[in-house]
Amino acid sequence: MLRTHHCNELRDEHTGMEATLAGWVDTIRDHGSVKFLDLRDQHGVTQIVFHDDAMLEGINRETVIAVTGVVRARDAENVNPKLGTGGIELHAEGITVLGACRKGLPFEIRDSVATREEVRLKYRFLDLRNPALHQNIVLRSKVISFLRKRMEELGFLEIQTPILTASSPEGARDYLVPSRKFKGKFYALPQAPQQFKQMLMVSGFEKYFQIAPCFRDEDARCDRSPGEFYQLDFEMAFAEQEDVLNVAETVLYEVFTKFSDYAVSPAPFRRITYHDAIMQYGSDKPDLRNPLLIRDLTEFFAHVDIKAFQNKPVRGIVADCAGRPRSFFDNSLQYALSIGMKGLGYLTLAEGDFKGPLAKFLSPAEKEQLITLCAMQEGQTLFLISDRPDLVNKLAGQIRGWLGENLGLIAKNAFEFCFVIDFPMYERNPETHKIDFTHNPFSMPQGGLEALETQDPLRILAYQYDVVCNGIELSSGAVRNHSPEIMKKAFQIAGYSEAELEKRFGALYTAFQYGAPPHAGMAPGIDRIVMLLAGEEAIRDVIAFPLNGNAQDLLMGAPSEVSEHQLIEANIKIR
The missing domain is CATH 3.30.1360.30 (GAD-like domain)
Incomplete structure (x- = not known):
């Protein structure tokens, strides 16, 4: 090992012990006869004291070093109560350069969040050294680990669904992947695992979940990352709406109370109809604070x-x-x-x-x-x-x-949750004036087939629901339409023929012909959960390598041009 302890581990009880620390040079301060160096790693900072100036020759900030020395108690006037290691310091006896910083820094690490976005994302590996941003990514890891463990405790099986699939009208633009073997045909990256998780229910898996990557070619917002995002996707067979809401409020309450000291609205979360949300709060994402x-x-x-x-x-x-x-x-x-x-x-x-x-x-x-x-x-x-x-x-x-x-x-120190329920099944498109699905087209209409056949489509409600926290939508979900007859009629109202239904959703429509259990689910957004817990206003600050607002990866230079040979192999011609 290149170190005996990490930089937030040494305490008063280690005084007199020889230790080796490794990390990045955070700051160097010259006090004449001695020099002080703050050494930083993922865990924290330790002050290193150098009595020999020659040991620091050629050492500059952000260089990676290993330092061996003896742990000493700080003088009383130099104790820093803000640091866990504020009562001790390491008096250096040897130093090794593990990775030199050979270039000038494009920004100060601790001030990186105030730097222009394009510079931050181009040098994201430096931006992520900022302790606050670094801790956001650590928090994200811990949140995902907790969610995965809690879902398993609730009896859910983690099952991975495909990344390469068929294009499907889920409500946003697809990312398309050309096929090398099948000329003129394309895969699509999944906007969500929607059809796959429903077919898992048909396959006899009664409780599914995954930390699912989703891909949508849509514009950025402060609470939405362009390109890709992750969600806690779950589905339950033989379940009704309340079953799903109970799981969601259990898991969300626990994750927010575990990773925040804010007050969290206890279960059961308030149920607010879509109509009341619009009339009383002016939004289907009400901020109940x-x-x-x-x-x-x-x-x-x-x-x-x-x-x-x-x-x-x-x-x-x-x-x-x-x-x-x-x-x-x-x-x-x-x-x-x-x-x-x-x-x-x-x-x-x-x-x-x-x-x-x-x-x-x-x-x-x-x-x-x-x-x-x-x-x-x-x-x-x-x-x-x-x-x-x-x-x-x-x-x-x-x-x-x-x-x-x-x-x-x-209130700035509270998380107020609610479920918005009873969304309209359909709405009139303001541009085409045709009837469209309001939300997920796979949702079960309230009243079933009879409602579809006898009611004004614009008055039909669906078993659809959102979970909202502090005015931010964390998830949408629904009781699924598992009946081929009801599905056919629901899509017919939205202008789809049975032939189009079979073409666009053929696998799911066919699967339902072989006995499908009632099922329901939802998918809270991981990025938004962590953004709220971290107290960040921009979702990019809880994602390790986000795209910029224009859906560009400034670090890797994507999207980028490819060679003519690659285009030929993919059967693609640029026009």
């Missing part, structure tokens, strides 16, 4: 002569703004304008009466009715949002978020 709720005031204002509200839905949000200066309300208006609203009305209850620009439009009786309807208290303000039916809820949700942040209502 924000206590503000949205009220539907359309019916009330239909009888009030306010031109801006005529023939439009109206939403209201009551917030305690007592003592806030006029600038607060001016800022709220500026924010409303910045998100596309034409204005933001408000009424403040002061001394039993409404104050504000809209108060003059209300009669005394209407004021009393509105105060009662909104359960308003003295000093509270009612913010009013009105717009087109397809926009008003989203805008109200954004105003709710702004108020929560600027009124300091959102």
Whole structure:
């Protein structure tokens, strides 16, 4: 071994012992007669004392060295209580260079997170030396290990599904892989193991899981990495919706309480219907740390002569703004304008009466009715949002978020979970005006075949559900449609013929002809779980080697050109 201890292992009880440490040179400080060197490895930092300047000749920061010496107690004035090794230091007697740092650093390691993204990702191997970022990757490893162990304890079998498969319309663009042996044909990287895990249920495996890689050619967001991501994919046979939700809340509660000291909402997590989430929170990803709720005031204002509200839905949000200066309300208006609203009305209850620009439009009786309807208290303000039916809820949700942040209502040390359930089975495509699946096309409609045959498709609900934490969607899932007859009708409504169904989903459709058990599942996102636990705002900071926002690998230079010979072998011609 090149070392006897790691850099966060030596303590007071090791005083007088000879030890060898190895790691990277973090800093060198010259104090005249002695020099101090902070040595860093994955585990932490230890201070090394050099009494012979010659030993450090040619040694610079980020060089990898091994140092042998004697452990000594630090002088009282030099004790660093912030470090586990802050009470001792290693007095060097010998040094060996294991890997020289021969080039100037493109950025300071400890300040790498403040460096431009393209530089960080080009030198990701240096960026990952940053202790904070390094610990995120260690955390990720521990989280995955915990999830795997917990799923096994719950009786799930880990089964790997293919990476090379057939193209399938899962909702995003595929990454395609040309076939060398079959000219003009392509594999696709899986957007999710959806069909394979359902066929595992048909095969008699009753509880499946895997830490599954998924590939989607989609744009980046702060909580979504372009290209690839990982999820805790699981499926259960002979299961209903609540069975899946119980497993999810068990595992998620345990992983969040184990790896964070934040307060975590206990099981059972709240179940909120999609309709209520949109109406009360303005989003199907509600942040429950924000206590503000949205009220539907359309019916009330239909009888009030306010031109801006005529023939439009109206939403209201009551917030305690007592003592806030006029600038607060001016800022709220500026924010409303910045998100596309034409204005933001408000009424403040002061001394039993409404104050504000809209108060003059209300009669005394209407004021009393509105105060009662909104359960308003003295000093509270009612913010009013009105717009087109397809926009008003989203805008109200954004105003709710702004108020929560600027009124300091959102707890910063809590994880609030909920399940959003009862999603619509179908929606109308705003561009084609055709009926499309809202979420997963393999979901079971509530009411089964009868609902598909007798109800307006846009009113049919599905056994679909999301798990949301602090306004971030961690997972989607569903009770699967395991009946060929129901599947055929469900796809027919979305414009697929039986021939298209067999062509696109032939293996799954055929498998269901041979006896399929009821089954259901979901797939919480690993990257998003770790991002929340690490307190990061960018998902790239919990992924070892992420693509940039433009889906490029700046470290390896991908995507890249390939040789003409490779193109010929793959039967590809660039056009």
